Structures are given as structure tokens and as C-alpha cells.
Amino acid sequence: xxxxxxxxxxxxxxxxxxxxxxxxxxxxxxxxxxxxxxxxxxxxxxxxxxxxxxxxxxxxxxxxxxxxxxxxxxxxxxxxxxxxxxxxxxxxxxxxxxxxxxxxxxxxxxxxxxxxxxxxxxxxxxxxxxxxxxxxxxxxxxxxxxxxxxxxxxxxxxxxxxxxxxxxxxxxxxxxxxxxxxxxxxxxxxxxxxxxxxxxxxxxxxxxxxxxxxxxxxxxxxxxxxxxxxxxxxxxxxxxxxxxxxxxxxxxxxxxxxxxxxxxxxxxxxxxxxxxxxxxxxxxxxx
Amino acid sequence: xxxxxxxxxxxxxxxxxxxxxxxxxxxxxxxxxxxxxxxxxxxxxxxxxxxxxxxxxxxxxxxxxxxxxxxxxxxxxxxxxxxxxxxxxxxxxxxxxxxxxxxxxxxxxxxxxxxxxxxxxxxxxxxxxxxxxxxxxxxxxxxxxxxxxxxxxxxxxxxxxxxxxxxxxxxxxxxxxxxxxxxxxxxxxxxxxxxxxxxxxxxxxxxxxxxxxxxxxxxxxxxxxxxxxxxxxxxxxxxxxxxxxxxxxxxxxxxxxxxxxxxxxxx
Numbered sequence: 001x002x003x004x005x006x007x008x009x010x011x012x013x014x015x016x017x018x019x020x021x022x023x024x025x026x027x028x029x030x031x032x033x034x035x036x037x038x039x040x041x042x043x044x045x046x047x048x049x050x051x052x053x054x055x056x057x058x059x060x061x062x063x064x065x066x067x068x069x070x071x072x073x074x075x076x077x078x079x080x081x082x083x084x085x086x087x088x089x090x091x092x093x094x095x096x097x098x099x100x101x102x103x104x105x106x107x108x109x110x111x112x113x114x115x116x117x118x119x120x121x122x123x124x125x126x127x128x129x130x131x132x133x134x135x136x137x138x139x140x141x142x143x144x145x146x147x148x149x150x151x152x153x154x155x156x157x158x159x160x161x162x163x164x165x166x167x168x169x170x171x172x173x174x175x176x177x178x179x180x181x182x183x184x185x186x187x188x189x190x191x192x193x194x195x196x197x198x199x200x201x202x203x204x205x206x207x208x209x210x211x212x213x214x215x216x217x218x219x220x221x222x223x224x225x226x227x228x229x230x231x232x233x234x235x236x237x238x239x240x241x242x243x244x245x246x247x248x249x250x251x252x253x254x255x256x257x258x259x260x261x262x263x264x265x266x267x268x269x270x271x272x273x274x275x276x277x278x279x280x281x282x283x284x285x286x287x
Numbered sequence: 288x289x290x291x292x293x294x295x296x297x298x299x300x301x302x303x304x305x306x307x308x309x310x311x312x313x314x315x316x317x318x319x320x321x322x323x324x325x326x327x328x329x330x331x332x333x334x335x336x337x338x339x340x341x342x343x344x345x346x347x348x349x350x351x352x353x354x355x356x357x358x359x360x361x362x363x364x365x366x367x368x369x370x371x372x373x374x375x376x377x378x379x380x381x382x383x384x385x386x387x388x389x390x391x392x393x394x395x396x397x398x399x400x401x402x403x404x405x406x407x408x409x410x411x412x413x414x415x416x417x418x419x420x421x422x423x424x425x426x427x428x429x430x431x432x433x434x435x436x437x438x439x440x441x442x443x444x445x446x447x448x449x450x451x452x453x454x455x456x457x458x459x460x461x462x463x464x465x466x467x468x469x470x471x472x473x474x475x476x477x478x479x480x481x482x483x484x485x486x487x488x489x490x491x492x493x494x495x496x497x498x499x500x501x502x503x504x505x506x507x508x509x510x511x512x513x514x515x516x517x518x519x520x521x522x523x524x525x526x527x528x529x530x531x532x533x534x535x536x537x538x539x540x541x542x543x544x545x546x547x548x549x550x551x552x553x554x
Contacts, residue, residue, distance in 0.1 A: 058351050070336050074329060074370065082327055082370065082373075087373020087374065088369075092373065096366055097366065099365075107353035240347065241344075241346065
């Protein structure tokens with residue numbers, strides 16, 4: 001894996017890259033997209049996938065959610081004018097945005113020489129329905145975790161609004177954090193019939209990693225690789241910016257954080273989370 | 288078709304609202320090789336998103352994804368160009384008119400290095416007078432916007448955007464990428480003004496009859512200009528502010544707009 005400090009993309013590699021149309025049975029324009037509520041194991045998942053010789057999954061790009069919102073805003077405000085006066089259809093807008101997303105991920109893929117690219121930003125999950133429209137063949141993968149553990153972990157984060165300097169509400173208000181979890185899981189429900197969508201459980205990944213990891217690569221149609229079972233060997237903890245889990249993910253998988261809420265959440269906070277997330281929790285097997 | 292990567296053949300038109308941008312659109316749409324469409328808002332939206340990425344994520348994108356600032360500008364440039372380039376239409380030149388394009392001319396110039404820009408200007412007093420006749424309201428509060436309710440605010444609105452336009456002109460003048468078009472020239476001598484614009488865009492003088500105004504589709508934002516669009520081009524609205532505005536208000540507006548007016552070449 002290219003280390004961040006030595007990263008010098010060679011765009012001339014474009015002329016030596018795999019054939020345009022198909023790589024390992026999937027069009028090059030089908031990036032693997034990964035998301036989930038923050039603090040649900042998304043970084044661990046991306047490290048496991050990145051360790052595979054055929055797939056590069058860098059740190060969080062943090063661009064795809066904003067591009068999806070931009071597409072929605074442009075469509076809502078201007079689709080009629082763009083069609084009637086410029087001849088640009090909604091499908092053409094989708095194709096243009098899909099290509100832009102590829103342009104953001106392609107230099108990394110080319111620099112590593114791996115045939116497939118994945119991108120993990122937690123908020124991607126909130127845009128999976130749109131991303132499915134943009135990328136009909138892309139594997140869409142998300143990870144969920146007991147919302148009480150998610151909230152317990154979020155309450156400890158020092159994440160701040162870049163403009164105001166104030167801590168983000170999801171790191172101070174259990175209700176806000178629980179609502180974000182519910183929103184992500186609602187998307188999972190919407191995606192349920194999608195043949196190229198998969199949701200995995202954090203608890204399965206850390207308690208039964210071999211089985212869970214095999215399941216992920218089976219979904220991605222890749223033969224399992226030993227490297228993926230030892231993600232910590234290839235993982236670069238310096239990658240990305242403000243990636244809160246890097247030091248933890250640099251260590252082997254362990255399940256010590258499962259049910260941390262019993263220790264770390266106040267009873268009031270537990271009540272708040274359970275009242276907001278209760279029905280969804282039950283459907284996902286979280287008692 | 289215009290080049291979607293470099294921007295050759297694209298021209299973005301901007302300026303303070305009520306400065307004659309829709310009139311300009313009407314006049315240059317007559318050219319058979321030019322598609323000049325209504326306000327889409329695409330350019331400001333894309334330019335601001337690109338700018339936001341570069342400011343907040345620039346280091347991340349460069350270090351971990353091999354994307355420097357120039358590449359990010361160009362990704363958004365290609366995106367904007369594609370969002371304006373329909374299949375089935377094959378104009379040689381695509382112009383896009385959104386008044387607030389003026390806010391992002393410099394960013395657009397980085398997004399599409401060969402694109403060109405037209406800065407439409409009009410006497411600030413007449414613009415302020417026209418703004419004060421609008422019933423533009425904040426959709427959340429239902430209140431009229433300050434710049435259409437209050438003469439000082441209208442004048443300062445014109446002043447702020449005019450200064451942004453002047454800054455863009457200074458930034459883009461090397462390389463002849465920007466043309467200032469005065470409303471007054473458009474209405475006093477339209478043939479000369481339009482010929483200069485066609486030359487600037489790179490379009491040869493048209494050899495076919497101009498499209499009549501009623502054949503030009505208009506957007507919702509342009510409907511306020513509709514009564515004017517079907518009439519002959521007229522110079523009757525030059526210096527109209529002096530007749531429309533009470534003397535005291537006229538003087539205030541005059542004082543606020545004077546410095547930028549002088550920089551724009553108004554006597």
C-alpha cells in the first residue's frame with residue numbers, strides 16, 4: 001500500500017492501466033462504496049478491504065456525500081431549465097456526477113496499481129439510494145453496531161464544527177447521535193432488496209472475524225486473501241485527516257468494545273437511545 | 288461542441304441583476320451557433336463547492352488521494368461543462384447567464400481554463416431604481432429582501448457586486464478572457480455591441496436572420512423581463528432613476544454608487 005508521505009501519483013500510469021471496460025468482471029466505473037454510522041467499525045472494515053491485493057480503500061475522502069447533495073440541489077432547482085434549454089436530462093446529470101466521483105478516486109487507484117477501488121466515508125450510507133442510481137453495479141457495503149455502543153463512543157469524541165469551533169451535537173447529545181443511527185439503519189431497510197447491497201454487524205466482525213471477513217469478500221466477489229485477516233500489517237495509522245480510530249485499527253481485531261455502553265453510558269442516556277432506536281434495535285437483534 | 292475539459296467555447300455571463308443580462312441573452316441567442324440559456328445557478332453552486340473542498344479538504348485530498356488544487360478545480364470544471372452540454376444539441380458555443388455568476392468568475396476561470404466571461408454592467412442608479420420595483424421576498428420569512436425594499440441597501444448591493452466584477456476583470460484581463468458589456472451600449476447601438484460580443488466569443492458574424500424574441504424560451508427568473516423582451520430594444524430606460532426616484536433618495540443612491548461607477552467608465 002502506498003504510504004501517505006511517499007504518495008506521488010503518476011498520472012502517466014493511466015496509459016498502462018487495465019483495459020477501460022472490465023476489470024475482474026465489473027466495470028471500472030463501479031467503485032465499492034462503504035458507509036455506516038460513525039463509530040461503528042467503518043475504519044476497521046476499510047482497513048480489512050484495503051489489505052486485499054485487488055482493492056484499494058484509502059482514508060475517508062469526505063467528498064461523495066457533498067456531491068450527492070449538490071446533485072440533489074441542482075436537480076431540484078434547475079433540472080427543468082437544463083433539460084428544456086440545454087438539452088441535459090436528469091440521466092445525463094447523474095452520469096456527469098458519477099464520472100466526477102470516479103475522478104476523485106481514480107488517481108489513488110492508479111497509483112496503487114490495484115484493479116478495484118473502494119471509498120469509505122461514514123456518511124456515504126445516507127446517500128446509498130442515490131449512489132445506486134449513479135452506480136448500478138457498485139457493491140454498497142455498510143456496517144452497523146449496537147446504537148448504545150455507538151452513542152457511548154460518540155460521546156467521547158472531540159469533533160468540532162469547523163466554523164464555530166463548537167462540539168458537534170452528535171458528540172454531546174445522545175438523542176442527536178441516536179437519530180443519526182436511526183437514519184443510517186433506515187437506509188439499510190430501504191436497500192434491503194438490492195442484490196449488490198450488504199450490511200454487516202460490528203459485533204460479528206470483532207467476535208467472529210474469519211467468518212465475517214470471508215462473507216465480505218464473498219459479497220465483493222474476490223477470493224479471500226490472507227492479508228485481509230491481518231489488516232494491521234498493511235494499515236497506515238498516519239493515513240487520512242482526523243481519523244479518530246486509526247490508532248485502534250492499527251492493532252489486531254479485538255472485541256473489548258462490545259457492550260461498552262454498560263460501563264460508559266448513563267442510565268438516562270441509555271433510556272434516550274433505546275426510546276429513539278428501540279424498534280430498529282429489535283429488528284437488528286440488539287436486545 | 289465546446290470543449291468540456293478546457294472550456295473553449297463556453298462563456299459565462301454575470302452581473303448585477305437588472306443590468307440587462309436577459310436582454311443580452313435575447314440578442315446573442317440570435318446567433319445560430321450560440322446556445323445561450325437561462326439562469327441555471329450551476330456555476331455558482333459548483334464553484335462554491337469546489338472552493339469549499341479545496342479549503343477544508345485540500346490537504347487531505349493532496350496527501351492521501353493525489354489530488355492537488357488544480358485537479359480539484361478541473362474536476363468541477365468538467366462537471367459544470369457536462370451539466371450544460373446536452374446530447375442532441377450541438378452548438379459551437381455555449382453561454383450561460385446567471386447574474387450571480389459574477390461572484391465566481393475567478394473560480395470558474397480555474398475550473399475551465401479556456402472559458403470566457405462577460406461582465407454586464409449598468410448605471411448603478413438605474414439598477415437600484417429597478418431593484419426597488421421588484422417584489423422579491425425571502426421564502427422563509429415572506430419579507431422583501433433589503434436590496435429591493437430599501438434604497439441604501441439597493442445601492443450598496445449594486446456597489447458590492449460591481450466591485451466583485453471589477454476585481455474579476457482585473458484578475459482575468461490578461462489573456463483577454465473577460466469582456467465588459469455596458470447595458471447602455473447594448474440599447475444605444477445594439478448591432479455594434481453584439482458584433483463585439485460575437486467576436487469576443489469567437490463566433491463568426493451570423494449570416495441568418497435573427498430569432499424573434501418570442502421564440503426564445505424563458506425561465507421563471509426571466510419572466511419579470513418578459514414585457515420588455517417582445518418590444519424593440521430601447522434606450523428609454525437610460526438614466527431612468529432620475530425620473531423614478533425622489534430627489535433625496537436619488538442623491539443618496541448617487542453618492543453610494545459613484546466610486547464604482549467611475550471605475551466602470553461612467554461619466
